[in-house]
Each structure stands twice: as C-alpha cells, then as structure tokens.
Amino acid sequence: MKDYFKGKCEIVKDLLPLYSDGSCSPVTSEYIGAHLVTCKSCRNYLATIKNNRVTEKAFGEIPDSSPDFEKLIAKIRRHKIVTRSAFAAVTVGLLALNISLWLTND
Numbered sequence: 001m002k003d004y005f006k007g008k009c010e011i012v013k014d015l016l017p018l019y020s021d022g023s024c025s026p027v028t029s030e031y032i033g034a035h036l037v038t039c040k041s042c043r044n045y046l047a048t049i050k051n052n053r054v055t056e057k058a059f060g061e062i063p064d065s066s067p068d069f070e071k072l073i074a075k076i077r078r079h080k081i082v083t084r085s086a087f088a089a090v091t092v093g094l095l096a097l098n099i100s101l102w103l104t105n106d
C-alpha cells in the first residue's frame with residue numbers, strides 16, 4: 001500500500017492516539033499502518049503513546065481534581081474553621097472567666 005501520509009507526520013501523530021486504542025476507522029488504520037512501515041519517527045511516537053498507556057494502567061489515572069476530592073477539601077476546610085472557631089470561643093470564655101474571677105477575688 002502506498003504511503004499517503006508521506007511527509008505528513010503531524011497529521012499521523014495527531015491520529016496515533018486514536019490508532020493505538022483502535023478508535024480509528026479501518027481505512028484510517030490502514031493508511032496509518034502503511035505510513036508506520038516507512039516512518040521511524042511516527043513509530044517512535046506510537047511507542048511513546050503505548051508506554052504512557054502502560055504507565056497509566058499501572059498507576060491508575062490520577063484525576064487532577066475529581067468532584068469527590070473537591071468535596072473532601074471543602075469538608076476539611078470547614079472542619080478546620082469549626083475547630084478554630086470552637087478553640088477561639090473556649091479561649092475567650094476562659095479569659096472572661098479569669099477576668100471575672102480576678103475582678104471578684106479582692
């Protein structure tokens with residue numbers, strides 16, 4: 001088969017992620033396959049994509065920020081605020097108690 005993508009590596013590289021997980025149409029796959037036979041650069045690129053896939057599978061995809069994670073962060077923040085407010089309230093309470101004891105202790 002003729003390499004229709006000869007000299008058009010940019011296009012092939014855009015398509016390689018689809019090609020590597022079999023999402024391309026059979027015709028496109030055939031064209032890309034024909035190009036890969038002749039183009040080392042695109043073969044290397046495909047190898048890189050496949051390696052990345054393996055890494056993703058091994059470590060699991062790490063979401064940048066999933067909704068659950070956001071919720072957890074919000075929960076922790078709220079908890080911190082509540083804890084700090086409670087601590088502040090207790091401190092003020094104790095201070096007030098100390099002052100009133102000090103004032104009535106004459």
Ligand SMILES: [Zn+2]
Pocket residue numbers: 008009012035039040041042
């Ligand atoms: Zn190429």
